[in-house]
Amino acid sequence: MQLSQQALTYLQTFLFVGLPYLSMAIFLVVSIQRYRAESFTFSSLSSQFLENRSHFWSLVPFHYGLLTVLAGHVVAFLIPRAVLAWNGKPLRLYVLEVCALICGLLALVGLVTAMVRRRRERLVRRVTSKADWILFWLLLFQVGSGVYVAVFAGWGSSWFASAVTPYLWSVVTLRPDTAFIIGMPLVVKLHIISAYLLIAYFPFTRLVHVLVIPNMYLWRKAQVVRWHGFRGPRIQSR
Numbered sequence: 001m002q003l004s005q006q007a008l009t010y011l012q013t014f015l016f017v018g019l020p021y022l023s024m025a026i027f028l029v030v031s032i033q034r035y036r037a038e039s040f041t042f043s044s045l046s047s048q049f050l051e052n053r054s055h056f057w058s059l060v061p062f063h064y065g066l067l068t069v070l071a072g073h074v075v076a077f078l079i080p081r082a083v084l085a086w087n088g089k090p091l092r093l094y095v096l097e098v099c100a101l102i103c104g105l106l107a108l109v110g111l112v113t114a115m116v117r118r119r120r121e122r123l124v125r126r127v128t129s130k131a132d133w134i135l136f137w138l139l140l141f142q143v144g145s146g147v148y149v150a151v152f153a154g155w156g157s158s159w160f161a162s163a164v165t166p167y168l169w170s171v172v173t174l175r176p177d178t179a180f181i182i183g184m185p186l187v188v189k190l191h192i193i194s195a196y197l198l199i200a201y202f203p204f205t206r207l208v209h210v211l212v213i214p215n216m217y218l219w220r221k222a223q224v225v226r227w228h229g230f231r232g233p234r235i236q237s238r
Contacts, residue, residue, distance in 0.1 A: 016176070016181065016193075023200040027200060031203040035208075041208070054121065057110075058110050061106045072100055076157060081161075087157060093157070093158070100156070100157065107143050138197060138201060146191060149187055163180045164180070164192070167180035
C-alpha cells in the first residue's frame with residue numbers, strides 16, 4: 001500500500017508539475033522550428049471549398065463556443081477576485097454558469113458535427129489525416145469533460161478562481177504547488193491533464209494557424225493548393 005501511494009505521488013508530481021513545463025517546451029520549440037522550416041504549413045488547411053454547408057454548421061458554433069469558454073478561463077485566471085465578487089450574488093452566479101454551459105454545449109455540438117462531417121463526406125475524409133483524428137479526439141475529450149464538470153461538479157467559475165487559478169499561477173511563477181488541486185475530482189484532474197496534452201500536440205497540427213491570424217495573412221502571397229494522387233469524380237457524357 002505504501003509503495004502504491006508513493007507511486008501515485010510520483011505520478012501526480014509528473015502530471016501536475018513536470019507535464020506543464022514539458023508541454024510548454026514542446027509547444028515553443030516545435031512551433032518556432034516549424035515556422036522557420038515550413039512557414040507555409042501554418043494554415044488551417046480548410047476543407048470549406050470541398051463541402052460548405054456542414055462546414056458552416058459545425059465550425060461556426062464550435063469556434064464561437066470554444067473561444068467564449070477560453071475567454072472565460074482567461075478572465076478567471078487573470079482577475080479571480082473580480083470573478084468571485086461577481087459570483088457573490090446568486091443571480092449573477094446562475095447567469096454566468098448557464099452562459100458558460102451553453103457555450104460549452106455549443107462547442108461540443110459543433111465539434112461532434114465536424115467529426116461526423118469528416119467521416120461522412122468522401123472528399124473531406126480523404127484529406128483528413130491520422131493527426132487530425134488524434135486532434136479531434138483530444139478536443140472531444142477536453143470539451144466533453146468540461147461540459148461534464150459544468151453539469152455535475154457545479155459552480156466551476158468559483159472553484160476555478162479559488163483553487164485552479166492559484167495552482168496555475170504557482171506553475172507560471174516556477175513554484176508549482178499541487179496542494180490546490182490534489183483534492184479535486186478525478187474528472188477535473190483529467191481535464192487539466194488533457195489541456196497540457198493539447199498544448200504539447202498543438203504545434204504538430206493545423207491549429208498552428210491561430211499563431212499567425214490575422215497579421216500574416218494580410219501580406220502573405222497566395223498559396224497554391226494541388227491535389228496529389230487524387231482523381232475527382234468522373235463526368236460521364238452521352
